[in-house]
Structures are given as structure tokens and as C-alpha cells.
Amino acid sequence: MTTKYKRITTNVLQEMKEKAEKISMLTSYDYTLAKIVDNAGIDVILVGDSASNVMAGHETTLPITLDHMIYHACSVVKAAKRSLVVVDLPFGSYQGDSKKALRSSIRIMKESGAHAVKLEGGDEIIDSVERILKAGIPVMGHLGLTPQSIYKFGTYTVRAKQKAEAEKLINDAKLLQKAGCFAIVLEKIPAELAKKVAKELDIPIIGIGAGNGVDGQVLVLHDMLGMTHEFNPRFLRRYLNLYQDINKAVQRYVKDVKDKEFPNENEEY
Numbered sequence: 001m002t003t004k005y006k007r008i009t010t011n012v013l014q015e016m017k018e019k020a021e022k023i024s025m026l027t028s029y030d031y032t033l034a035k036i037v038d039n040a041g042i043d044v045i046l047v048g049d050s051a052s053n054v055m056a057g058h059e060t061t062l063p064i065t066l067d068h069m070i071y072h073a074c075s076v077v078k079a080a081k082r083s084l085v086v087v088d089l090p091f092g093s094y095q096g097d098s099k100k101a102l103r104s105s106i107r108i109m110k111e112s113g114a115h116a117v118k119l120e121g122g123d124e125i126i127d128s129v130e131r132i133l134k135a136g137i138p139v140m141g142h143l144g145l146t147p148q149s150i151y152k153f154g155t156y157t158v159r160a161k162q163k164a165e166a167e168k169l170i171n172d173a174k175l176l177q178k179a180g181c182f183a184i185v186l187e188k189i190p191a192e193l194a195k196k197v198a199k200e201l202d203i204p205i206i207g208i209g210a211g212n213g214v215d216g217q218v219l220v221l222h223d224m225l226g227m228t229h230e231f232n233p234r235f236l237r238r239y240l241n242l243y244q245d246i247n248k249a250v251q252r253y254v255k256d257v258k259d260k261e262f263p264n265e266n267e268e269y
Contacts, residue, residue, distance in 0.1 A: 008043050008084040010116065010138050010182040016043070016215070017204040023183075023216025025206055026224070029055050029072045033221060034079035042083050044206075046118065046218060047073045049088040049148070054222040061147045062091045066104055073112035086140050087114045091148040094119055094128045101128035105137050118185065120146035122172025126179055133180040141176035143169050144210065145188035158209075160189045173197050173205075185218060186210040188235070209235030 005012050016023055025044035028034035029051045037045060051072050052064035066089075073087045087108050094101030105117045116138035119125055132139050145159045153159070160166045170193075173184055183204040186194045191211025198205040198214045207214035219236065222228050226241040256262035 005082075007082055010084070013043070013084070013183055013204050017202075023204055023206055025216055025218035026221045027051075027218070028076050028079075028221055031075040031079045034076040037221065038080045038083045043216070044218070045076055045080055045083045045085050047076050047085065047087040047112075047114065048220065049090045050220050052090075054220065054228060060150055062150075064090045066090055066093045066107065070108060070111045073108060073114045077113040084116065085114045086116045086118050087112065088118050095121075095125060098127040098131040101125075102131045102135055105132045106135065109137055116140055116182070118142055120148050122168070123175055126175055129176065129179045129181065139179075139181050141173070141181045141184035142187065143172055143176075143184060143189075144186045147187075156188070158188050158190065160193055166190075166193050169193065170197060170200070173201055177201050177203050186214065188233075209233060 013023055023043050024041075025046055026037055026042050027046045027048040027050055028037050029047060034045060047069065049061040049064050049069065051068070052058045052061045055072070056064065056068075058064070069087060069090050073085070077085050089101065089104055089108070093104035101119070108114055108117055117132065118140040119129060119132075120142040122141075122143055129139050129141070145153070145156065147156075150156065160169045166189075169186075169189065173186075176184055181203060183206060184197075184201070185206050185208065186197060187207075188209040191213060194205065194207050194210035195213025204215040206216040206218050208218045220228075223231055223236050224239050226238040226243050227246070229241075229243040253262065
């Protein structure tokens with residue numbers, strides 16, 4: 001069952017979980033695409049630090065700065081009329097310093113107008129989470145494969161397959177809920193573990209590569225639209241092949257210009 005909500009808030013997401021209505025979430029980084037995504041009825045737009053990869057061409061999410069994230073968030077917030085806009089705190093803007101974490105979060109909220117922030121990690125960043133929440137800023141957690149820690153992991157493989165890591169993930173999720181997080185993203189973990197977390201916790205659990213037993217799903221927009229074509233994980237479903245479509249369109253434009261077919265007499269003044 002899908003309910004028509006005029007505006008998505010953290011309360012609405014909780015209500016959706018209680019009604020067993022799945023939460024839809026996608027990334028966006030610019031005004032034009034965010035406007036399309038919002039208008040299409042998405043519940044949550046994540047201004048992800050994945051902008052580092054898909055917008056800036058970096059190999060990892062680590063290089064993107066707080067200023068970059070605020071720039072992208074400003075663009076998205078202007079476009080979002082219904083969606084809840086969540087912004088990633090980038091690497092280096094919150095780890096190991098809860099005061100810095102709060103300053104970073106306040107800058108995002110004040111300068112972009114976003115509705116919430118997202119942080120990666122569990123007990124190791126709980127001080128930052130609590131300090132941000134005490135200031136009245138909603139926080140979304142992120143556990144499992146946390147891309148900001150890629151050099152620690154050394155690989156983008158599935159996380160929490162071993163018992164100890166799985167138990168830590170469950171404990172971290174409970175810790176984040178107790179601290180006051182309104183939702184948690186679980187990335188690239190076994191489906192059964194994700195289902196168990198979603199069942200044991202009261203707050204919404206949103207998965208990416210975490211199976212269908214969670215409360216919602218998130219994908220990177222550029223991946224699901226097929227704008228990126230080198231990235232092919234099992235969890236990704238491509239709804240379009242825009243890489244091919246755009247490539248063909250540009251080739252046609254180039255040919256029309258070279259052949260003096262564009263502009264024609266109907267396209268001039």
C-alpha cells in the first residue's frame with residue numbers, strides 16, 4: 001500500500017515503516033536531475049559523497065570536501081519540493097572530533113537548507129552522532145560497507161559475513177537507534193543479516209545490496225540510469241542505458257554539424 005504524502009519528513013519515514021510501506025531513496029547532486037527525481041515521487045534524496053566518483057571522477061569518496069558537499073546540497077534542495085534531502089558528511093569532517101562534526105553539520109543545514117545529515121560508522125563515531133542530535137539535527141546512520149573506510153577494508157567485497165563483524169554491526173545499529181538516529185543505511189551485507197536488523201530495530205533500515213527484507217532501498221542515480229557503465233555489482237538494476245543513448249545523440253549532433261544539417265532553416269531567425 002502506498003500513501004500519498006505531501007512532504008516527506010523523518011516522522012513520515014517512521015510511519016512508513018510502521019505501515020510496512022517501503023521507502024524509496026536515490027542520490028542526486030544537481031538541480032536539473034534532482035527536480036526530475038523529486039517530481040517522480042522519490043521519498044528521500046541523498047546528496048551522497050558518491051559525487052566524488054560520479055561527478056568529479058575520483059576513484060574513492062575520500063577527496064570530496066565539505067564545501068563541495070554544500071554546493072551540491074544547495075542545488076538539490078532548490079529542486080526538492082516533496083522529498084526529504086539527506087546530505088553525507090564527507091571524510092574528515094566528523095571522524096575523531098565531535099565538535100568538528102557538529103560544526104560541519106551546522107554548516108550543511110544553514111548553508112544548504114537540507115533536512116538531515118548522514119554519517120558512516122558505529123560506536124567509533126557515536127560521540128559525533130550524539131552531539132549533532134543534541135543540536136536538533138536529524139542523523140541517518142550508515143553501516144556495513146562504509147566507502148570512506150575503503151583503504152582500511154582494502155576491498156569493496158560484502159561485509160559482515162563473519163560472526164564477529166555481524167554481531168558488531170547489530171550492536172552498532174542498536175547503538176545508533178538508541179542515540180536517536182531516524183534511519184540507517186546498510187550497504188553490501190548478507191540479506192539475512194539485514195533482514196534481522198530491520199526486524200529488531202524500530203527505525204527504518206534502508207539497504208543497498210542488502211536484500212529485500214529491509215524497509216527501503218537506495219541506489220546511485222547515475223548507476224540506475226545507466227550513465228555509468230563500468231560499474232556492475234550484483235545489486236544494481238539498470239532502468240535505462242543513458243550512456244548508450246547520450247553517446248548516440250552526441251554522435252548524431254556531431255554528424256549533423258559536420259554535414260551542415262544543423263541548424264536548418266526552421267532553426268534559425
